[in-house]
Amino acid sequence: MSKSALATIPSLLEAKQESVRSAISEHALRLFSERGYEGTTVDDIARAAGIGRRTFFRYFDSKDAVVLWRYDLIGRRVVELLRARPAREPALTSMERALTEAAEFYNVDPAQSVRILKLTEETPSLLGQQLLQQDRWKSWFADVLRARGKYAEGSPQPEITAAVALEAMGLAVRRWVDAPEHALSTQIPRCFAALRKVAR
Amino acid sequence: MSKSALATIPSLLEAKQESVRSAISEHALRLFSERGYEGTTVDDIARAAGIGRRTFFRYFDSKDAVVLWRYDLIGRRVVELLRARPAREPALTSMERALTEAAEFYNVDPAQSVRILKLTEETPSLLGQQLLQQDRWKSWFADVLRARGKYAEGSPQPEITAAVALEAMGLAVRRWVDAPEHALSTQIPRCFAALRKVAR
DNA sequence: TCCAGTGTGGCACCGAGTGCCATTGTTAGC
């Protein structure tokens, strides 16, 4: 793809590819809401988007990816934000701030976000993939925290901190999806407060 | 199967089925360690176990299940143990005690457990399924905790407590699998201690 | 105009998982 360092211009072709990509994605989401995720085949999506089945798999690695690629950015973004936090800040606070800021992603189009998150939640194969993704994030976040150098060699502290923060975030998102009338921005501090209370 | 209330005797057939079941399971694990999980087809397993491919799917719902059915008991066992804990005990303590006791499961055959857990950890499709299973457990555990009636209506506290305890347990298991020379029974309190320190 | 390089999509293939059905064996009633 964008291997050539000379590709200064979006080059028409890249633009076209991007439009094909979003066309596939939109048709897919429409079909999923009409016939359900399992009830929609890749053939259906390809036909609806006016492309070949083989081409579908050039734009997305799997059927899951049509839904889940949107989350790919989030993990990286959190790492970025986390690194930007002062190293002296309590680790859990840094996690909460970074996750809160990254959650702005969902506010670009809240209704769309809720629809996608709900679909993910109620479709086992999608949920499984999402949990897998978040599991990878855990170690990324733990690495950033460990790099602060405040932990003893082999301490489980960074992993635990990263994991439980992600858990709090996950619950906040779930509560928001189940009751979108309460903003995500109110659920996050609520869940982190509950987390801080767990250990008393 | 054991629908008939009169089935006092294991009935030869049930016994045979149990032996077929474990035969499939053992051949599967052997093949997985020889050729890897992805490199082994269901046909291979069926052939090795001397049964038809179709029969394989009568004993196990999926290829994953050959590995993961062993964990099925654990979740239910934890619920049981959790209910047996005194309601006045701090929730996180109850979780730690219940999970610790349920972890005895792994001590029946530690070497075997480590092999299976390692396989699960390094095989995405297995890990995904396992995370999915644990996600279901979270709500089971949360329900038990909520039934204690110590939480305000709609409080995220039970979910958070269940989730982070499971996270601590998961990390303990992971550390044990990566370094089996340190007993799981020492990793669990270590990870829970780290968890309690997160909130300071 | 001809020659790359690249996107496309058809075709054939693999592996997981399922419905259907004939065959086989086991159990139960006589």
Next chain:
DNA sequence: GCTAACAATGGCACTCGGTGCCACACTGGA
């Protein structure tokens, strides 16, 4: 011990996700 129900078996064909291969079409440059 014979036989009639019944359950387990496994073969067959099919669906669907995913992949390798290859011929074709388009674009851009010499």
